[in-house]
Amino acid sequence: MDRLGLELPIIQAPMAGSQNFELAEAVSKAGALGSIPCGMLSPDQAAAELEQFRQKSDSPYNLNFFCHQMPSVTEQALAEWRQCLAGFYAELAIDPTPNKSALRLPFSHEMADRIEPYRPPVMSFHFGLPEMTLLNRVKAWGSIIISSATTLEEALWLEAQGVDAVIAQGVEAGGHRGMFVSEDLGTQTPTFELLECCTKQLSVPVIAAGGISNAAGIKRALDMGAEAVQLGTIFLLCDESKTSAVHRQALKTSQSSTAMTNLFSGRPARGIRNRLMQSLGDLNPKAPAFPYATPDLVALRQAAESKGLGDFSPLWSGTDRSGCQEISAIALLDDLGKALGY
Template structure:
């Protein structure tokens, strides 16, 4: 069975779920164009997810993917958080922000029983997971729903583990990819491989389809991944300038400028390694700082700084998530970008939009 048959799409192309920079508009546009659009759900509550799914289905009957995180909520560490607050004190003072402005609210939630019930209610064609898979008491009921399940692997060991658990396909997330690393069996960044090193190893070792992700921004990249045995390709960064994306003004500006040429993996924005365009915060505090609070607690300390800086048109404290290859970012519709990527599959005509 081809990946398109597995997912119910016309094209073996997937839009990467990108929390904070996209919602239903981008997901619906990509699905309508024949690929698999995705809605990132880790930063959304139950009612908001319902609203977004309703919006997608109002625009297309094509399949879409609901994406969730599977991290373990961290234990409170008052001393570590107090130390981090003091580390950021000069930046708070620089922007005239009170140190008490940091919120205690958790900005990202893991997949839980409430989300399982919601998936059972909404019945998307596909769900995907980052940072591993849900616990057994959630995983078995989810599989019983008959929904296709994808998950990210950043190493050969992770790919084998995911196959053993029964996923339908594995996303090979290369080192080049933007946003959070999907690593879950260890935290050593030295184990991370580039897409075109990881991909053929997973293809050779696994029986399930392998989807290439990371650093692929155009039709040539799609074609290269397919030649290495990928069953399909997932693209994220290239969609960030599409009008259907919710990318902020400062983020769009960074993607369009010389600043986009320099990206790095950092933990200072959320507490977990993620790739973004290098800015003041990453230079001043990291990019990797062992004192940053555990994921996702670090985000609450940066949020007031980000808000104040962006109000002044500055991206100094914004997580400018992006992959190493931003060359495919264009101010074009998501449908046009999807069809352009599909040329790497040998497609000559855009798919039907019914």
């Protein structure tokens, strides 16, 4: 908080597909750290988001990137995945041609070239860290480096690589798991259990994330030694969010629980259970490796959403969505700040 001049110990989780710079700007205006997700953006699109943020705010911000390895994928694996979806394509009478523009790409030197002139105050990463040449390049900008850990082993590895802070992402968190050491979901633990392990063994600041939806949860995390909390789900209904209509409706009315699924991207991520998950199973071995599951779902998602249905949409959500409110993010954070005594 001191280094960034924040008034609240809160980081807004970057939520690709559900926000742009506007949510980050509102959060920063309220004294917390706004984040801009760049994992689905081209270098020019990322720069455009930055420009728009900076036109409206001189507050610090966080740019978030994925840093996964692009795996090899066989045509047979892709064909088997499309066969899993064939019945849905026939039902909706749509062209099954994949939309390859939906692929999520990792942080690269091309992206670094484009954003280097801005020297972002904070850079956060998901799925580990970029290769050392890239990481050192970002460090040379003076950017604070943050990354997500889902286990103590990952947290210790991140600290050894020289990150400035570690996000302890508990199993309750919505969206993609930041797993990068193991693919075993049995290693994933609740937020406060992971937080306790990390604060005891790490010397860098720890940020708690997952299932925190109110001032009581924030206070508990801070009392346990967290330097800040990262909140995502709580912002999904805010005025400045770009959450889709079907996603908003599910957050407000769905009686379905959340579950971990690999269907929408190929990596485990938590979202509200919908028709696709119920039909194919939350975790299906036919889903190709991240990020190759996504392109074949784009047409299905668009067709269903045009009918007001979220059957094939990733309805990302943490386990606790009770804190979601249809108000400005500024008002939401003002209320939290007052409840916390800031």
